[in-house]
């Protein structure tokens with residue numbers, strides 16, 4: 003099969019298209035012909051060798067896929083050859099085939115296209131676990147979402163709206179803010195041109211945001227700490243801005259602030275019930291048309307690295323997908 007392989011760590015130039023042997027479904031696994039693979043910012047972190055759960059070299063990036071089951075390994079129960087599935091193999095998605103443990107696969111709802119199915123689990127799963135399970139977001143609370151037109155950010159806007167929050171979305175530039183507004187944001191802040199703290203204070207009558215969803219980090223986190231409400235919660239989602247912030251404990255103490263870490267994949271290993279319940283609720287909302295994954299661009303496998311480049315250089319909105 004054809005696949006994008008990472009044989010050394012570095013920038014995106016280390017990712018190369020190669021012909022490699024087809025994977026084989028091991029015990030408890032299904033072999034899936036990939037129809038779509040969601041691109042995630044984390045794929046670039048893995049290529050750099052800096053991911054929290056770093057695979058050994060060489061590896062094929064791509065953590066979420068959708069496709070068709072074409073073979074089953076010994077003892078693989080719960081799906082059949084020919085099933086349309088979506089799944090979280092963790093890696094191996096930038097390819098034509100992948101072997102996945104069947105307990106990491108879900109049969110696709112009939113109406114759902116492969117591209118949307120491959121754009122669903124990581125982004126919505128992260129935002130749902132963060133807002134519902136970790137922050138316990140309540141109706142009427144103010145939710146400040148950073149990077150709100152990006153992969154995870156846009157889903158936080160959509161889910162926050164469903165949960166009844168008042169959403170303030172930040173992003174770089176008017177076009178991105180328009181996308182956040184269309185997904186449900188009530189107010190917007192262009193953080194390339196406006197001061198986050200001043201605008202949030204003005205929009206909340208000086209009170210600040212109850213919950214902050216932060217996949218950007220660095221200066222954006224620092225500004226959030228200055229405009230989070232008394233007893234507010236800040237969700238640490240990621241560091242797309244490139245700097246991992248240091249947290250001044252005195253600020254946390256003075257305003258009774260909770261800084262809440264969120265590592266969605268860890269739930270698959272340490273609390274699979276939380277992942278499962280979250281996915282079930284999300285699939286219900288998807289079936290009811292309450293949430294709509296935004297796939298802004300699709301790339302063929304041979305241009306997968308271009309697709310990933312568009313994500314890390316802030317050119318993408320919503321999700322970018324590989325379609326082998």
Ligand SMILES: NC(=O)c1ccc[n+]([C@@H]2O[C@H](COP(=O)([O-])OP(=O)(O)OC[C@H]3O[C@@H](n4cnc5c(N)ncnc54)[C@H](OP(=O)(O)O)[C@@H]3O)[C@@H](O)[C@H]2O)c1
Pocket residue numbers: 041042043044047124125128149150151152153154155172173174175178217218238239240241242243244264265266267313314315316318320
């Ligand atoms: N904790 C978890 O379980 C979990 C799960 C999924 C993702 N994440 C993390 O969340 C972050 C976002 O992931 P994603 O897949 O949503 O990525 P994405 O689609 O690229 O979104 C990231 C957003 O960050 C903003 N940004 C600000 N400064 C940036 C910079 N210097 N470079 C790139 N983007 C910048 C961009 O929006 P503007 O241009 O509007 O500023 C962009 O839309 C990553 O750090 C990822 O590792 C964490």
